[in-house]
Amino acid sequence: MISIKQVKKHSPLEYLYANTAHNFNNVFRILCERQTVKDSMKNDDTLNKNEEQWKQELTTEQYTVLRECETEPPFTGKYYKYDKKGTYHCAACDAKLFNSDTKYDSGSGWPSFYEAIDKEAIIEELDTSFDMRRIKLKCAECNSHLGHVFPDGPNGGLRYCVNSISLDFIKQESEKENK
């Protein structure tokens, strides 16, 4: 099995083009068209926090998903059936990630969005864990793990499949009050 460390030595683009899994390539093609996937692995935590600090700031459940890239069980999170108007922020650093207007019910048991609030807000990274090739989503601000992206979104687009525990919802009204 290829570890993430080994993959990082190469450009993800080179690596991906050498591998042919239809679904995977399909996600990748869409991401390339949107120019959101990075051609070099960015692993900087712009907040410069070490893992000890994250451990203190986050709950154990948040830490395992956000910093250790675990996935919460489907149909258990607080936002998979949530349909209020507002924005979803990173639970680790509060960066704005998704707008409720792009959220839809995918039936997967995880909150699903067809696009991010801004293509600079998230990092899409190769993930080869569990012998699969997937694209992992991370917060661009703090490098915390959010979920994965799949090619079965609405109208032939993408599905950003995000762990509820990686998100904090901010209602639209309170956003206006804060301005």
Ligand SMILES: [Zn+2]
């Ligand atoms: Zn973040």
